[in-house]
Amino acid sequence: QEHLVESGGGSVQDGGSLRLFCAASGYTNSMSCLAWFRQAPGKEREAVARIDSRGRTIYKDSVKGRFTISKGNVKNTLYLQMNTLKPEDTAMYYCAATVSHCYSGNWFRTWNYDYWGQGTQVTVSS
Numbered sequence: 001q002e003h004l005v006e007s008g009g010g011s012v013q014d015g016g017s018l019r020l021f022c023a024a025s026g027y028t029n030s031m032s033c034l035a036w037f038r039q040a041p042g043k044e045r046e047a048v049a050r051i052d053s054r055g056r057t058i059y060k061d062s063v064k065g066r067f068t069i070s071k072g073n074v075k076n077t078l079y080l081q082m083n084t085l086k087p088e089d090t091a092m093y094y095c096a097a098t099v100s101h102c103y104s105g106n107w108f109r110t111w112n113y114d115y116w117g118q119g120t121q122v123t124v125s126s
Contacts (some may be wrong), residue, residue: 001026002024002025002026002027002095002115003024003025003026003115003117004022004023004024004063004094004095004096004115004116004117004118005022005023005025005095005117005118005121006020006021006022006093006094006117006118006120007020007021007022007120008020008021009044009093009116009120009121009122009125010121010122010123011124011125012058012085012094012097012122012123012124013088013124013125013126014085014086014124014125014126015084015085015086016085016124017081017082017083017084017085018085018122019079019080019081019082020036020079020080020082020093020095020120020122021072021077021078021079022034022036022077022078022079022080022095022117023072023074023076023077024076024077024078024095024097024115025076027076027099027115029099030075030076030099031034031053031076031097031099031115031117032049032052032053032098032099032100032101032102033050033052033053033097033098033100033102033103033107033112033113034050034051034069034071034076034078034095034096034097035047035048035049035050035051035069035095035096035097035107035112035113036048036049036050036069036078036080036093036094036095036096037094037096037110038089038091038092038093038122039092039094039095039119040090040091040092040093043091045094045110046060046068046108046109047060047107047109048060048063048067048069048080048093048104048110049063049069049080050069050107050108051069051070051071051078051082052102055083055121057072058104058107060108062088063082063089066082066083066084066085066096067080067081067082067083068080068081068083069081075096078097080093082084082122085122085124086097086124087126088124089122089124090096090120090122090123090124091121091122092116092119093111093119093120093121093122094116094118094119095111095117096110096115096116097113097114097115097116098112098113098115099113099114100114
């Protein structure tokens with residue numbers, strides 16, 4: 001059965017670090033695009049970072065220099081290293097993926113991604 005599963009969330013203090021992990025299992029093909037999104041209570045889901053099949057990355061402005069997206073050695077696995085976390089980073093974090101074309105211009109649109117995980121909660125306290 002195909003599914004994405006995230007892990008690594010938790011509660012940290014302002015300035016702390018977390019490393020999120022996502023595994024896409026049951027898929028025959030390699031994902032062309034893998035991304036992290038997040039959604040805070042009462043807010044829309046927003047894109048955080050994306051990596052394509054060539055390893056090219058794009059980041060939301062507010063996380064540049066603090067977050068790093070990378071692919072694992074195993075096919076269809078994904079990491080998000082989050083450093084210098086801030087209270088405004090508090091949200092449910094979701095892994096997203098697609099085997100279709102990986103767009104740069106609309107990388108932040110949820111409709112770019114066909115597969116979604118259930119999310120992992122990240123809480124940053126001040």
